[in-house]
Structures are given as C-alpha cells and as structure tokens.
Amino acid sequence: MKKITLVAVLLLSAFACTQKSEVPKVDFKVDYEKFTLDNGLQVILHVDKSDPVVAVALTAHVGSAREVEGRTGFAHLFEHLLFLESENLGKGGLDKMSARIGGSGANGSTSRDRTNYYQTVPNDALEKMIWAEADKLGWFINTVTEPVLAKEKEVVKNEKRQRVDNQPYGHTSYVIDKNLYPEDHPYNWQVIGSLEDLQNATLQDVKDFFNRWYVPNNVTLTIAGDFDPEQAKAWVKKYFDEIPTGEPVKPLSPRPGKVAVTKRLYHEDNFARVPALTLTWPTVEQYSADAYALDVLSNYLSNGKSAPLNQVLVENKKLTSGVGMYNQASELAGQLQVSVRAFADTDLDEVLTAIEEGFAKFEKEGIPQKDLERIKAGQETGFYNSLSSVLGKGFQLAQYNIFANDPGFISKDIENILAVTTEDxxxxxxxxxxxxxxxxxxxxPKGQKDLALENSEMAEVVEEKIVEGAEDDFNPKIAATYEKTPSTFDRSKEPPSGNAPEVKTPEVWQESLENGLKVYGIESKEVPLVQLNLVIDGGQLLDDPNKGGVANLTAQMMTKGTASKITGQLEEAIEQLGASIRVSASTESINISVNTLKRNYNAVIDLMEEILLEPRWDASEFELAKQAVISRIRQQEASPNSVAQNAYNRLIYGEGNIRAQNILGTVESVNEITMEDLKKYYDSYISPSVAKLHVVGDINTVGVMTSLRDLNSKWEAKAVQIPTYDPPARPTEATVYFFDIPDAKQSVLNFGYPALAVTDEDYYPATVMNYILGGGGFASRLTQELREDKGYTYGIRSGFSGSKTRGAFTISSGVRTNVSYESSQLVKDILTNYGKTYTEKDLETTKSFMIKSGARAFETAGAKLNMLENMSEYGWSADYVKERQQIVKDMTVEEIQRLAKEYLDPEKMIWLVVGDAKTQLKKMEQLGFGQPVLINKTTGPENK
Incomplete structure (x- = not known):
C-alpha cells in the first residue's frame, strides 16, 4: 500500500498544477500480476498485506446482452444457480463453506455485460476458495435438475417482485429501454428478465447457456489481499488447468440506442403518490472520450444548489425537492437520464418546461472552470473510496481487464477523468x-393521468396477476443423479486450511476536549483519506411527541448555509476540496459524517465547524426543506417496505412513545414546525457534553487534536437530559396485524416483539443463538426453508436490534403474495422447534464463522469507525471483538436452547403482514392467533 500512497502524491501534485489548457499526465497504478492459463482463463493477482484477508472474484464476460428475446434473465438466473451446488462441494456447498471459514458470504451481481461471484475470506481459506470457484466453473452444470431450476425460478421471480413490481416507479427502466433500443438490441430487455421468460426456461436452455458462456476463455479470476502470489499461482493451475476451453467468444461491437422521434409515454403506477418524469437520450459506451464529459455534464447540471436544473426546478419554480441526472455508460451503449419526482399534483408539462429552461441557462453560461475542478475533486475522492477494500481493488482490476483489455487501465482512466475540459x-x-x-x-398515481406530459401514449407494462396456486410444485431436496465429471485428482476432498491468521486489533487512541467532547481515533495509512463521524446524542428522542420531525429538519438545515456562506457557497467550498459533509438525524442522535482527502483535512474541519457552530437558518431554505420532507412522507406511504417499517414501529413501541413515530414526522406535524422550533432544539441540545468524535484515516493523534482547538474554545457545553422512552413489555399473547396495500405483488412480513438492550448480559449470546435461525444468511434455517426449499422469498432474516435501550427482535421478509399465510406458518414452526432441534453441528458452524470472521473485523474505514462508535457508546474496551469471541467459544447447545426458549416464543409476538387484504387477510386466521386486525382504513366491499 505504500506504493499506492506515494504515487497518489504525484497524482495530486499533477492535478493541483494543471492549468486550463493542460492535459495532466498521471503515473498512478495499483500493482498487479496477470497471467493466462492454456485454457484461456485470465488471472489477476494483487497483494495487499494491510489485513489478513483475501478477496476472490470470478467474473464471466456475460450479462443480459448475451441473451435473446424470449429467453431473457438467464445471466441473472445463473448468478443464483451457481451458489446452490457443485459436484464436489455438494448441495449448498459454497454457502456452507462460507459459514465455516468465516467468509463475508458468497455473493454475486449481474449487469448487462458481466456476471461476477465474490467473497472476502480470512487468508487461511484461500486454497479452499480457489477449489470452490474452479468447481463452479468445471463441475457444476450436472447438478442443475428440473426441481432445482423450478425452485430458483421462484426465487428470482420473488426478487423481481421485490425490486420492480412492488416498488413505486419500478417499471420505469423497462419502459425506457423498450423504447430506447430496437427490439434486436441486447439492451432492449431488463437484466432480471421477464416473469414469463423465466417461467418458460427449460433445463436444456439453461445447460446450453452455461456451456456457451461459462468457459475459461470467457472468465477472469481476481485474487486480492494478503497471500503468497507464487503459492496462489500454483493453486490456480492445479484447480483450473484441466477445465476445457470453450468456443471462441466474439466481442460485440458498440451500438448506441436509437430514437427516431421524441416519444412520450405514461403509466398509472399503483404505488406512486407523486408524479415522476424521466427524460432519456442515447449516448456512448463506457471509456469513450465523450463518456467522461457526459459524467461531468450530468453532475454539473443537477448536483448542488448552483446547478442549473436545481436553480430552476427547486429554487425558482419549487416543483420538486431535487433533480437526478446521470450518464449510464455500458459496454455497448450509454444513456443519459434526467429524473424528477415532482411534488404532489404537479403537472409534468410544467416540469418539462422547467428542464428546458435549465438547459437554456446552461447553453448561455456553460460550465465555469472552477466548477469543473470541483467535480473532478469529488471524482478523485470517489476513486480512493473504491480502493478502500481488497474486494474493491479486485473489482476494479477485473472491470478494466474485461472492458478495457488491460487491468492497468486504472492510470489511463484517471488521466481521462482529469483531461476533461469545459469545451468537452x-x-x-x-x-x-x-x-x-x-x-x-x-x-x-392511479387516476391522475392528466398529470402526464401532454400527448403521451400509454406505456406497455406487464402487471402480474395474483393467482392462488399458480406456481408449479417441486421438491428441490431430490438429489441429482449424474455421471461425475472426470478429474485427474480427487476433487471431493476439501483442501486444508492454512495457518490461522493473526488478528490484530487496531491501535485506538482516546482524548477529550475541555468542553467535554470525547475523541476516539485510529490511524490508517492505506489510502490518503480521512473519515470521521461526530455523534451528538439525542436525535429524535428530544423531539416533542406532539410535533414530530424537528430533529430531522434541524439536521437538514445545518447544511443549508452558515453565517458567512449561503447554501450554494457552502456546497461549493466543500466540493472544491473533494470532500463530503453530511448531517443526519437518527432515533438517538444527530450525526455529522465527513469524508475527505488527507491533504484537505484541516480546511474541511474548518467547514465542519462552521456547519456545527454557525447555521444560517435561512427562511427560504426552511420552506424548501419542509416541502422536501412532506414529499418523502407521501412517497413512503406508497412503498410497502416503508409502510411496514413505520407500522411495525408503532406496534412495537405503542402510542405515546417517540420511537413509534416516523422520524420525518407527519404531513401535519411538519407543516406546523417553525424556524423557532429548530433554533430551540439547536440551542438546547447540540452540545459537546453529549457528543463523541470518531476519526479514522491517514492522520495521527496530534494532527486531529490540533485541528480541534477552535472547536474546543468556541463550542460551549450545556446540560442535556435525554429521555429514554423504553418500549413496553413483551406481549402476553400473539396478534396478527394486517396493513392493506391493494394489489401488492408481495407481502412484507415483520414479526417480533420488544426484546433486549445491547448492554443486557444476554444480548450478544442471543445474537450468537440467532445465527443459525436467521442471522447467518444461507447458513440460516429461515433462508434454507423459505427460500431454498420453498421458493417463497428472495430473502429473509432475523436479528436483535437495540442500544442502551431495549430494541426489537425481528424476523423480516418479502414473500410472494399468495403464500403469505404459508410463509408465516413456516416461520412459526421453525421458531417453535428451533431450540429442540438445534445440534452440535449447528453450534460448530456458528463458532467457526463468528471466530474466523474476526479476521475481517477491521478491514475497512467503515468497520473501524463502527468499532470506535461501539467503544464510545457502550464503554467497551478496544479488545471487545476478542472478548466476544471468548463468549462464542464458551457457548454450549444447552445455553442456545435456554436462549431460544426465552427469546423465540411465537405465542408472544407481533405478526405484521403488509399486503393485499382482499386475497390474503382471511387466510391469516389459520395461523391460530385469532382474527387478524386490519390497521389501516381501506375502501371497497372486499375489504370491509
């Protein structure tokens, strides 16, 4: 890492000295070694010994662009299938192994152009990961059977419902791409595919797709982290060498979208509460010269107070709280989009006129050189953030290798970014x-098509109908029978672990200022960045229960100008330094988060002090902020996940408890809030006496404490009493609650009750107990039974939340609408039997994961900040991670059973279902907890 830091200084110097007419020459690189096996597999190694971990990523150059119309979604389907089984790991092998070795959890992602599979593990597990990834590529396809395919189709369809069909504006990309790209263009369809295509996929279709694209000569393997490169090369050759090469893969040529005439389309969205307008233009593929200029253009036009679109739509015409604009550049084409979610009842023709005015303003004024440099500074900081983990470095190297034919393109990429001119x-x-x-x-919104652009045509959107029993029956537990793929050695034996990594707790320093501010820090020189988080206790807890939303608005207003700077000037000062300063409110605190380049740390601290000590309290900004909050509240009303969370909080904490309220407030309460309410909150509660500062990055104790001298003298302490608002006792009996969202494509489930505080003796042991229930991802019973066995859900989890005050134990999921009862009953059965069926093997898996994952505990700056926050909040020692490992080592099955009996009683839980009442409400009576309670007003005879 020393080399990266040293060369970074050269980069920064080149950037700082660049004049308007110069194109900077940058000597920046991340060291790597690349080699290619005889079968075509490309392998990239990057050594980084800052933490005892290694990231392994297998990236196939295949995405939805390699599919054909009528058989869409295959690339994404494979992202799922390849985790399930392979010949030598066995059923669920990779996920089970991930738990045993303390990995981050095997995961993957699919785009239009590539699919990747990745995980970060302790470095003693590297050979195991190479073995597993090779098995995925060469010893997998025989394990895919009709039942396995049928089940995974249901999982993927649930993912589509969760991310697209059951979300406000979820079909926007589908409508755009169908009209931006010709029917035979590979970007015409969505990466996730269509429900119909997924259902029609045959086993032979799947095998043909795999055999064509999942071949070594179409794959890049990246290994990044703390390892011996010579040993890694030997392992790669051992496990991958004998996989046969596939047919040559012909590269696709860039092909932009085509819009012969401007096309206006509208859709009445079942979940929308405010109208949204999106304009899309075809542009160019990634890494082309214009793509870099388009990134800057979209940023300048829409980001920040002085952005032309923001000035017209937000400041002058007050049509929206914000404008989004970005250039999406892919391998074959790009598209530039402007998106505006207008305030309720706004005619989108007014929005279009305002966008055109913003463009006209830009045409007249152009982009000032100062703003160009400001945007580049932000891009530079983002670049370093992307390299803050070994997985991030691995991703970058693979990306450049596949799409730029050179892992070292990183230096050219930065050079291209810095070379953009105002003329470009x-x-x-x-x-x-x-x-x-x-x-x-x-x-x-439904019934408001008059808000759409004039002369718009109705868009073609395929809406799924809720039909009971529409899915095929399947039994994914049926073992596949096949002739094993031969190998030159016995691959069924899992490789041994290497030497256990030595986990070193970062050295933590602690200081305090005379005004009471406590300071915690960790010096980390991996990248030239500093991150800090100032936590001021109180947050929503200090709101007046009869006027909710004050803490949230106070936090927002703190970045809307200072005594010497209006909002635009403040934003410009921060961004010119390539930094970010964000202020937010949570239930228990106000947080100021800072991310900055090391060289600009002191200047950024000065700006943070201004924000903290000299808020401007601008009246016009206050009205805009209130409008924005009200718009967010209305949009939450249409989001099933937000509805579920808000309703669940009310059920958990009860009337009169501030924790039960939406932190944004209500439309009525926000309308009633005055500037005086914010000033009173600020003057009474923003105090160093209840604040802690956490700093992680390339700066030492002396540098931090010296930078805080002004804060020590200017920020005066005051006494602040923070109420706790304990939750009520656990219910004495279970009740089913139902919140109706007509025609919802999924039901959102939240089951639980008030449980434990983090400081309770049982809290961490209960977290250990929960690992096999629902905290361990694919190692958990909830995931295995509801997703892997039944295909009811895309994901389900359980866990304890809490602070110094008791929080909730919660099981949460989104399930297919027509199995709302079946999913709930299965959860009930799992809870009832959990303690009785917990085994020594379950405990062994739990211990293995929780102890070995300690190697990853401190890798990123975010992880280090979290460590400091836990220390400052709960008084824990710097070795608390090791202390927790001892709790895990001492755990017994009998203790797990005690904890399960105490904290997993389904007969005393709140069972909340947010979904379609007309088809699902009556069925929930079968759960055995009495007649469900409908908790929102609905209309229509079927809901009475």
Whole structure:
C-alpha cells in the first residue's frame, strides 16, 4: 500500500498544477500480476498485506446482452444457480463453506455485460476458495435438475417482485429501454428478465447457456489481499488447468440506442403518490472520450444548489425537492437520464418546461472552470473510496481487464477523468442533448393521468396477476443423479486450511476536549483519506411527541448555509476540496459524517465547524426543506417496505412513545414546525457534553487534536437530559396485524416483539443463538426453508436490534403474495422447534464463522469507525471483538436452547403482514392467533 500512497502524491501534485489548457499526465497504478492459463482463463493477482484477508472474484464476460428475446434473465438466473451446488462441494456447498471459514458470504451481481461471484475470506481459506470457484466453473452444470431450476425460478421471480413490481416507479427502466433500443438490441430487455421468460426456461436452455458462456476463455479470476502470489499461482493451475476451453467468444461491437422521434409515454403506477418524469437520450459506451464529459455534464447540471436544473426546478419554480441526472455508460451503449419526482399534483408539462429552461441557462453560461475542478475533486475522492477494500481493488482490476483489455487501465482512466475540459462538456451537451430526440416517461398515481406530459401514449407494462396456486410444485431436496465429471485428482476432498491468521486489533487512541467532547481515533495509512463521524446524542428522542420531525429538519438545515456562506457557497467550498459533509438525524442522535482527502483535512474541519457552530437558518431554505420532507412522507406511504417499517414501529413501541413515530414526522406535524422550533432544539441540545468524535484515516493523534482547538474554545457545553422512552413489555399473547396495500405483488412480513438492550448480559449470546435461525444468511434455517426449499422469498432474516435501550427482535421478509399465510406458518414452526432441534453441528458452524470472521473485523474505514462508535457508546474496551469471541467459544447447545426458549416464543409476538387484504387477510386466521386486525382504513366491499 505504500506504493499506492506515494504515487497518489504525484497524482495530486499533477492535478493541483494543471492549468486550463493542460492535459495532466498521471503515473498512478495499483500493482498487479496477470497471467493466462492454456485454457484461456485470465488471472489477476494483487497483494495487499494491510489485513489478513483475501478477496476472490470470478467474473464471466456475460450479462443480459448475451441473451435473446424470449429467453431473457438467464445471466441473472445463473448468478443464483451457481451458489446452490457443485459436484464436489455438494448441495449448498459454497454457502456452507462460507459459514465455516468465516467468509463475508458468497455473493454475486449481474449487469448487462458481466456476471461476477465474490467473497472476502480470512487468508487461511484461500486454497479452499480457489477449489470452490474452479468447481463452479468445471463441475457444476450436472447438478442443475428440473426441481432445482423450478425452485430458483421462484426465487428470482420473488426478487423481481421485490425490486420492480412492488416498488413505486419500478417499471420505469423497462419502459425506457423498450423504447430506447430496437427490439434486436441486447439492451432492449431488463437484466432480471421477464416473469414469463423465466417461467418458460427449460433445463436444456439453461445447460446450453452455461456451456456457451461459462468457459475459461470467457472468465477472469481476481485474487486480492494478503497471500503468497507464487503459492496462489500454483493453486490456480492445479484447480483450473484441466477445465476445457470453450468456443471462441466474439466481442460485440458498440451500438448506441436509437430514437427516431421524441416519444412520450405514461403509466398509472399503483404505488406512486407523486408524479415522476424521466427524460432519456442515447449516448456512448463506457471509456469513450465523450463518456467522461457526459459524467461531468450530468453532475454539473443537477448536483448542488448552483446547478442549473436545481436553480430552476427547486429554487425558482419549487416543483420538486431535487433533480437526478446521470450518464449510464455500458459496454455497448450509454444513456443519459434526467429524473424528477415532482411534488404532489404537479403537472409534468410544467416540469418539462422547467428542464428546458435549465438547459437554456446552461447553453448561455456553460460550465465555469472552477466548477469543473470541483467535480473532478469529488471524482478523485470517489476513486480512493473504491480502493478502500481488497474486494474493491479486485473489482476494479477485473472491470478494466474485461472492458478495457488491460487491468492497468486504472492510470489511463484517471488521466481521462482529469483531461476533461469545459469545451468537452459543452460539446457533449450539443452532441447528445441539444435539439436531440428523447424518450419521456410520465409515471403518475392511479387516476391522475392528466398529470402526464401532454400527448403521451400509454406505456406497455406487464402487471402480474395474483393467482392462488399458480406456481408449479417441486421438491428441490431430490438429489441429482449424474455421471461425475472426470478429474485427474480427487476433487471431493476439501483442501486444508492454512495457518490461522493473526488478528490484530487496531491501535485506538482516546482524548477529550475541555468542553467535554470525547475523541476516539485510529490511524490508517492505506489510502490518503480521512473519515470521521461526530455523534451528538439525542436525535429524535428530544423531539416533542406532539410535533414530530424537528430533529430531522434541524439536521437538514445545518447544511443549508452558515453565517458567512449561503447554501450554494457552502456546497461549493466543500466540493472544491473533494470532500463530503453530511448531517443526519437518527432515533438517538444527530450525526455529522465527513469524508475527505488527507491533504484537505484541516480546511474541511474548518467547514465542519462552521456547519456545527454557525447555521444560517435561512427562511427560504426552511420552506424548501419542509416541502422536501412532506414529499418523502407521501412517497413512503406508497412503498410497502416503508409502510411496514413505520407500522411495525408503532406496534412495537405503542402510542405515546417517540420511537413509534416516523422520524420525518407527519404531513401535519411538519407543516406546523417553525424556524423557532429548530433554533430551540439547536440551542438546547447540540452540545459537546453529549457528543463523541470518531476519526479514522491517514492522520495521527496530534494532527486531529490540533485541528480541534477552535472547536474546543468556541463550542460551549450545556446540560442535556435525554429521555429514554423504553418500549413496553413483551406481549402476553400473539396478534396478527394486517396493513392493506391493494394489489401488492408481495407481502412484507415483520414479526417480533420488544426484546433486549445491547448492554443486557444476554444480548450478544442471543445474537450468537440467532445465527443459525436467521442471522447467518444461507447458513440460516429461515433462508434454507423459505427460500431454498420453498421458493417463497428472495430473502429473509432475523436479528436483535437495540442500544442502551431495549430494541426489537425481528424476523423480516418479502414473500410472494399468495403464500403469505404459508410463509408465516413456516416461520412459526421453525421458531417453535428451533431450540429442540438445534445440534452440535449447528453450534460448530456458528463458532467457526463468528471466530474466523474476526479476521475481517477491521478491514475497512467503515468497520473501524463502527468499532470506535461501539467503544464510545457502550464503554467497551478496544479488545471487545476478542472478548466476544471468548463468549462464542464458551457457548454450549444447552445455553442456545435456554436462549431460544426465552427469546423465540411465537405465542408472544407481533405478526405484521403488509399486503393485499382482499386475497390474503382471511387466510391469516389459520395461523391460530385469532382474527387478524386490519390497521389501516381501506375502501371497497372486499375489504370491509
């Protein structure tokens, strides 16, 4: 890492000295070694010994762009299938192994152009991971059977419902891409595919797709972290060498989208509460010269107070609380989008007129050089953030290798970013936006199509109908029978572990200021960044229960200007330094989070002090902030997940408890809040006496404490009493509650009750107990039974939340609508039998994961900040992770059974279902907890 830091200084110097007409030459690289096996597999190694961990990523150059119309979603389906089984790991092998070795959890992602599989593990497990990834590529496809395929189809369909069908504006991308790209263009369809195509996929289709694209000559293996490169090369050759090469893969040529005439489309969205307008133009593929200029253009037009679109739509016309604009550049094409969620009842024709005015303003004024440099500074910081973990480095190397044909393209990429000129930005605007045709989509609430753009046509959107028993029956537990794929050695034996890594707790320093502020720090020189978090206790707990939302608005207003800077000037000062300063409110605190380049740390601290000590309290900004909050509240009303969380909090904490309220407040309470309410909150509660500062990064104790001298003298302490608002006792009997969202494609389930505080003696042991129940991902029973065995859900989890005050134990999931009762009954059965069926093997898996995962406990800056926050909040020692490992080592099955009996009683839980009442409410009576209680007002005879 020393080399990265040293060369970074050269980069920063080059950037700082660049004049307007110069193109900087940058000597920046991440060291790597690349080699190619005889079968075509490309392997990239990057050594980083800062933590005893290693990230392994297998990336196939295949995404939805390699599919054909009518057989879409295959690439994404494979992302799922490849985790399930392989010939030598066995059923659930990779996920089970991940738990045993303390891995981060095997995961993957699919895009239009590539699919990757990745995990970070302690470095003693590297050979195991190489063995497992090779098995995935060469010894997998025989394990896919009709029942396995049928079950995984249901999982993927549930993912689509959760992410698309059951979300406000979820079909927007589908409508855009169908009209932006011709029918035969590989970007015409969505990565996740269609429900119909997924259902029609045959086993032979699946095998053909795998055999064509999942071949060594179409795959890159990346290994990054703390390992011996010579040993890694030997293992890669041992496990991958004999996998046969596939047919040559012909690269696809760039092909932009095509819009012959501007097209206006509208959709009445079942979940929308405010109208949304999106304009989309076809642009160019990634890494092309114009793509870099388009990134800057979209940032300048929409980001920040002084952005032309923001000035017109937000400041002047007050049509929305914000404008989103970005350039999505992929391997074959790009698309530039402007998205606006307008305030309720706003005519989108007004929004379009305002966007055109913003563009006209840009045409007249262009982009100032100062703003160009400001944007580049932010891009630079983002670049370092992407390299803050070994997995991030591995991703970057694979990305460049596949799409730029050079893992070392990182230096050229940075050079291209820094080379963008103001002329490039204006040329990109003229070439891709000015007077060019586009796709306009108006997504409006049901019954409000008059808000759509004039002369819009109804978009074609496929809405799934809820049909009881529509899914095929399957039994994924049936073992596959096949002739094993031969190998030159016995692959069924899992490789041994290496030497156990030595986990070193970061050295923590602690200081305090005379005004009472406590300071905690960890010096880390991996990248030239500093991150800090100032936590001021109180947050929503200090709100007046009769006027909710004050803490949230106070936090928002603290970044809306200072005594010497209006909002735009403050934003510009922060961004010119390539930094970010965010202020937010949570239930228990106000948080100021800072991310900055090391060289700008002191200047950024000065700006943070201004924000903290000299808020401007601008009246016009206050009204805009209130409008934005009200818009968010209305949008939450249409999001099943937000509805579920807000309703669950009310059920857990009860009337009169501030924790039961939405931190945003209500529409009524926000309307009643005055500036005086915010000033009173600020003057009474923002105090160093209840604050802790956590600092992680490339700065030592002296540097931090010296930078806080002004804060020590200027920030005066005051006495602050923070109420606790304990939750009520656990219910004495179970009750089913139902919140109706008509025609919901999924039901959101939240089951639980008030449980434990973090400081309770049983809290961490109960967390250990919960690992096999629902805290261990694919190692957990809830996931195995509801997702892997039944295909009811995309994901389900359980866990204890708490602080110094008791929090809830919660089981949460989104399930297919027509199995709401069946899913709930299965959860009930699992809870009832959990303690009785918990085994020594379950305990062994739990111990193995929780002890070995300690190697990953401190890898990222975020993990280190979390460690400091736990220490400051609960008074724990710097070795608390090791102390917790001892609790795990001492755990017994008998103790697990005691904890399960005490804390997993389904007969004393709150059972909340958020879904379609007309089809699911009556069925919930079968759960045996009495007649369900409908907790929201609904209309229509079927809901009475």
């Amino acid at each position: 930005v204006m040329n990109a605007y003229n070439k891709y936006i000015k007077d060019k045709n586009y796709i306009a989509t108006s997504f409006v």
